[in-house]
Amino acid sequence: MTLSASLALQLGSLDLQADLEVEPGELLALLGPNGAGKSTLLRCLGGLAPIDAGRIVLDDLVVDEPASDSFVEPENRPIGFVFQNYLLFENMTVLENVAYGLRSRKTPKADARRTAREWLERVGLSEYADQRPRSLSGGQTQRAALARALATNPRLLLLDEPLAALDAGTRSSVRRDLRRHLETFEGMRILVTHDPVDAYALADRVAILDAGRIVQVGTLAEVTAHPRSRYVADLVGVNLVNGVVFDGVLTTEAGAQVVIADAQPGPSFAVIRPPSISLVREPVDGSSARNTWVGTIAEVDRLGDRVRVGIEGQLPLTAEITAAALDALQLQPGDEIHASVKATDIEVYPA
Amino acid sequence: MSRSRRRGTRVSLPAPVLALAVVAVVFFALPLVGLLWRAPWSNAWAYLTEEHALIALRLSLICSLWATLLSVVFGVPLAWLLARVEFPGRGVVRALCTLSMVLPPVVGGVALFFALGRRGLVGQYLDRWFDFRLPFTTAGVVVAQTFVAMPFLVITVEAALRQLDQRVEDASRTLGASRWYTFRRVTLPAIRPALVAGAVLAWARALGEFGATITFAGNFPGTTQTMPLAVYLALETNPEQAIVLALLLIAISFAVLVGLRDRWFGRSGRSSTTVLG
Amino acid sequence: MTVFAAASLTAAFTEIGDAFVVEYPDAKVTFNFAASSELVAQIGEGAPADVFASADKSNMTRLTDGGNNATEPEIFATNVLEIMVEPGNPKGITGVADLADQNLVVVACAPEVPCGKYAAQVFESAGVTVTPKSLEQNVKAVVGKVTLGEADAGIVYKTDVTAAGDKAAGVEIPAATNVVAEYPIAVTKEAANTQGAQAFIDLVNSEQGQNILASYGFLAP
Numbered sequence: 065m066t067l068s069a070s071l072a073l074q075l076g077s078l079d080l081q082a083d084l085e086v087e088p089g090e091l092l093a094l095l096g097p098n099g100a101g102k103s104t105l106l107r108c109l110g111g112l113a114p115i116d117a118g119r120i121v122l123d124d125l126v127v128d129e130p131a132s133d134s135f136v137e138p139e140n141r142p143i144g145f146v147f148q149n150y151l152l153f154e155n156m157t158v159l160e161n162v163a164y165g166l167r168s169r170k171t172p173k174a175d176a177r178r179t180a181r182e183w184l185e186r187v188g189l190s191e192y193a194d195q196r197p198r199s200l201s202g203g204q205t206q207r208a209a210l211a212r213a214l215a216t217n218p219r220l221l222l223l224d225e226p227l228a229a230l231d232a233g234t235r236s237s238v239r240r241d242l243r244r245h246l247e248t249f250e251g252m253r254i255l256v257t258h259d260p261v262d263a264y265a266l267a268d269r270v271a272i273l274d275a276g277r278i279v280q281v282g283t284l285a286e287v288t289a290h291p292r293s294r295y296v297a298d299l300v301g302v303n304l305v306n307g308v309v310f311d312g313v314l315t316t317e318a319g320a321q322v323v324i325a326d327a328q329p330g331p332s333f334a335v336i337r338p339p340s341i342s343l344v345r346e347p348v349d350g351s352s353a354r355n356t357w358v359g360t361i362a363e364v365d366r367l368g369d370r371v372r373v374g375i376e377g378q379l380p381l382t383a384e385i386t387a388a389a390l391d392a393l394q395l396q397p398g399d400e401i402h403a404s405v406k407a408t409d410i411e412v413y414p415a
Numbered sequence: 416m417s418r419s420r421r422r423g424t425r426v427s428l429p430a431p432v433l434a435l436a437v438v439a440v441v442f443f444a445l446p447l448v449g450l451l452w453r454a455p456w457s458n459a460w461a462y463l464t465e466e467h468a469l470i471a472l473r474l475s476l477i478c479s480l481w482a483t484l485l486s487v488v489f490g491v492p493l494a495w496l497l498a499r500v501e502f503p504g505r506g507v508v509r510a511l512c513t514l515s516m517v518l519p520p521v522v523g524g525v526a527l528f529f530a531l532g533r534r535g536l537v538g539q540y541l542d543r544w545f546d547f548r549l550p551f552t553t554a555g556v557v558v559a560q561t562f563v564a565m566p567f568l569v570i571t572v573e574a575a576l577r578q579l580d581q582r583v584e585d586a587s588r589t590l591g592a593s594r595w596y597t598f599r600r601v602t603l604p605a606i607r608p609a610l611v612a613g614a615v616l617a618w619a620r621a622l623g624e625f626g627a628t629i630t631f632a633g634n635f636p637g638t639t640q641t642m643p644l645a646v647y648l649a650l651e652t653n654p655e656q657a658i659v660l661a662l663l664l665i666a667i668s669f670a671v672l673v674g675l676r677d678r679w680f681g682r683s684g685r686s687s688t689t690v691l692g
Numbered sequence: 693m694t695v696f697a698a699a700s701l702t703a704a705f706t707e708i709g710d711a712f713v714v715e716y717p718d719a720k721v722t723f724n725f726a727a728s729s730e731l732v733a734q735i736g737e738g739a740p741a742d743v744f745a746s747a748d749k750s751n752m753t754r755l756t757d758g759g760n761n762a763t764e765p766e767i768f769a770t771n772v773l774e775i776m777v778e779p780g781n782p783k784g785i786t787g788v789a790d791l792a793d794q795n796l797v798v799v800a801c802a803p804e805v806p807c808g809k810y811a812a813q814v815f816e817s818a819g820v821t822v823t824p825k826s827l828e829q830n831v832k833a834v835v836g837k838v839t840l841g842e843a844d845a846g847i848v849y850k851t852d853v854t855a856a857g858d859k860a861a862g863v864e865i866p867a868a869t870n871v872v873a874e875y876p877i878a879v880t881k882e883a884a885n886t887q888g889a890q891a892f893i894d895l896v897n898s899e900q901g902q903n904i905l906a907s908y909g910f911l912a913p
Contacts, residue, residue: 632826
């Protein structure tokens with residue numbers, strides 16, 4: 065039970081190109097900013113959006129390959145889909161909703177209903193079996209949608225932002241429930257979310273999707289330890305610098321130079337933690353092991369005892385200083401400032 | 416003395432708006448009241464049960480029901496095509512199919528004549544090859560009525576289909592349902608109020624159709640003389656009977672419209688597929 | 693001035709109307725041509741007519757019975773019925789008896805209108821049972837069905853056959869079985885323009901008017 069996809073799709077302003085492999089029994093989270101193409105990618109896998117080029121193979125079955133004119137309709141793919149707004153059928157009872165996938169595949173009514181009841185019990189919605197979906201709460205609707213998708217015993221379960229439609233209060237408890245139900249499911253699961261907490265709580269592996277490209281794949285720990293995209297860097301709260309390393313110096317596209325400790329030459333990422341940046345008004349004459357860049361203060365955000373300072377310049381950075389330091393420096397947006405970091409405080413790894 | 420406000424009877428319209436609405440109600444009620452006032456109540460039953468009146472009524476009901484059925488069978492796929500499929504010239508096709516709504520019925524009848532009459536564009540082949548003619552037949556009446564009535568159904572259903580969230584149909588397909596199964600169990604129930612409203616409109620239009628019928632199908636008792644034609648001719652020689660027949664037609668239509676309760680037209684303000692009220 | 697006249701008078705009266713305007717340049721004549729029964733019903737309901745010209749006496753009687761006439765009706769023309777067929781008479785119809793053939797598409801006026809009543813009389817005196825495929829509400833509609841090729845034969849006035857020119861052919865009905873339609877004319881009681889109305893009637897009865905009527909196939913009263 066594997067999924068192997070290598071696809072390209074142009075949809076409106078989105079240019080999506082992605083390679084994806086999912087192992088049997090694995091839950092992969094697709095994480096990324098809005099507009100990255102996560103939902104579109106999911107729809108491609110589900111057969112709701114035909115791809116322009118490439119190939120999607122599900123369990124040795126080629127479900128989409130434009131080159132050979134093969135396309136398997138969604139109703140013929142062994143998938144289950146949980147939509148962002150759940151999309152339960154308003155004109156049927158909850159039980160009929162859950163039984164729908166079985167009935168549409170010609171399962172006799174009595175058998176389908178029996179299986180549906182079992183599923184409703186599993187997700188704790190037995191007493192709502194004969195009610196209409198509109199009488200369910202947000203969390204209950206999500207469970208019903210999940211039961212409906214799982215009742216057909218799919219090989220691949222696709223979940224599109226399953227918690228996004230819930231308010232913050234119910235989200236954690238529903239997330240816990242979802243985790244419990246997903247753990248018992250043996251097939252492959254792909255979950256799309258913009259909330260890293262979901263990825264952390266539910267996923268085995270994470271794929272970061274940004275502007276139509278998969279920029280990083282790995283466990284959440286691996287990904288956050290070595291960010292390879294602005295998105296992840298922002299998530300973790302560090303500065304990410306991209307450039308070419310040569311002779312102990314990393315040069316960015318903008319021309320800024322970063323002196324670093326020992327590192328492999330070639331295209332690389334550098335991570336600078338905000339607290340490791342010192343801010344001074346006058347440049348300091350230091351050793352070659354210290355970096356200094358000049359910039360302009362863009363914004364100052366006080367967060368209790370800590371202050372986040374956004375700096376524009378040849379090398380844009382976010383620094384973190386204490387409130388006391390802020391008072392001492394009397395920093396205002398628009399002021400010129402010098403930012404300084406020790407080479408040994410910068411972590412570098414190949415791109 | 417305190418005035419208690421019962422739930423459900425709160426009138427929250429501003430006075431000028433209410434006044435205009437009342438004028439509108441009177442405008443519609445007045446002709447009916449006029450008819451009731453002039454009706455020859457003493458002879459009413461005799462006129463109603465006269466054979467040729469009953470024949471005309473039966474013919475009207477049969478033809479209008481057939482026309483409604485045809486409108487549904489052909490109109491729903493057409494509405495689907497216009498709502499869901501993008502093709503060049505879609506606007507033109509839509510205008511073409513709803514043209515008969517704005518055309519004077521007699522013009523419609525004349526046009527049908529030139530298309531399906533004995534010497535018509537298509538009609539001549541029907542006559543030559545199959546010895547089949549539409550004018551002067553009951554089938555011709557049904558054709559004329561369908562021609563004017565179908566657009567009402569098409570427009571109503573198309574609007575409802577457009578308002579439907581297509582993603583629900585996506586959900587259905589991911590659950591293994593074929594397009595037809597999806598249509599049957601998800602789409603159709605969702606557009607039911609609009610379908611019913613459209614069918615009723617089409618039926619009412621078919622029942623009242625006069626101009627196209629008399630021009631295309633002709634007028635012969637039992638075959639093509641529907642109620643409106645009977646009323647029109649009776650008006651010339653026996654106005655009293657005409658009034659009675661007219662009232663009968665009105666009573667039937669009224670009963671159907673009232674009988675189809677609000678519920679069938681969709682919950683007002685709630686359902687996204689409501690078209691009327 | 694408004695003239696309500698039977699449908700069969702359409703062509704003839706329009707020409708008389710033109711002559712009227714030539715004689716009285718300030719006058720304006722409007723016509724309403726329809727089945728006589730429909731017209732008298734409209735007058736009864738208050739439609740604004742100054743002159744009423746009917747295709748039969750019974751409809752004029754309806755007018756006078758209602759007290760809606762200002763002058764005594766006078767017959768100004770007569771007409772007879774004729775069978776109208778397609779040019780060249782493709783079905784080879786020779787007389788009323790042929791119309792009993794069920795395979796022919798025959799149309800006639802509805803019995804409520806004058807030409808329908810006359811047609812029924814003709815069938816009766818010829819001893820023939822004819823079942824028309826349609827009963828039209830006025831004679832012009834019958835003419836239309838024949839000239840457009842929808843009907844094989846129609847019972848119309850002789851004047852209609854003449855007016856149709858080469859779009860139709862006619863089969864005469866022998867005088868023995870034919871009816872003579874008498875056309876009366878009168879000024880209505882509610883006429884707004886009684887002088888104009890009388891002047892129009894005078895024109896119709898004059899030599900000029902009679903000549904115009906004759907040119908369309910009407911016979912003398």
